[in-house]
Amino acid sequence: MKYFKFLIAVCFISLLFSCGGDDDICESGEGTPRMKFSFLTAETGKEKTVDSLYVAVDYGSGKVQLGGQAKITSRVIPLRVDDSPYTDIYFRITNKGVESKVRVNYTTRSTYVSPGCGIKLNYENLNSVLDLTTTFPVKSLQAGQNFIENEDKTNLYLLF
Template sequence: MKIFLTLLTSLFLFFSCSTDDDICTDGEGTPQVKIKFKTFATGKPRTLDSVFVAVDYGAGPVAVVQNTVATDSLMLPLRVEDVPFTDIYVATSSTGNLSQIRLNYTTTSEYVSPACGIRRLYTGLSATLQAPNPVLAVETAQNEIVNESKTHLFLLF
């Protein structure tokens, strides 16, 4: 009888495990905002030699990117609570001027799976430049953030 129960328990455990419930893969979690850079005068893509970014998640700005390597884009997480905006602070040097950009949006929730849980989606995305130096302008490329494959925002320097 013990062998039968052990075998039955082992079979149950074997068949109850599923790869879909193990981990959250394939970008199923809450998407990040994808930001690229352009030159203000020409509108052509630009690479920055260094970029420093802080994001205010509700308790003051937190340094998210301190990059001194040339880059042409950034991926930043946004707030996930029920607040309709996220403030982003951008500088081109560690002691330079900060540009403040406010991203406004509407959040919705979507159930993904037992492993991933619920993810946040952002619609009605708009950006407002609050302090214009070193960023001179902001362009919204996509008005919703549902995946990370497309550029959502351009910062013009």
């Protein structure tokens, strides 16, 4: 009986020490990065705080509304993770208002991170095109960093 209790105690202690680890979850920003958008004034080119911004993204099965935010100077938006070479993003400044369509073209490169995180995508050769059928609310685009490895740098400036 003493050996049985000892065996159970050893199993329990080893179970406590073997649980968890750094590779179990992907917490430290090692996943696929999102694209960062910042806003500028079209007349002066200076940073602008947008009173409200609503975003929708077409991930291949129709538009997905990402919701609105108020009083922001930048926003990060996830891009498609399938084999598509582009993502269509729609911006508007009112909930039911006119929207501007921006097509973001890119190439992807897969990188293995860890057993818990799996594979992340890095986006390269970013090229954004504004649909010119509507020039409101976004008047034009200005390129930023043309690759996405993390969410620190602005990849595209929207001029309002």
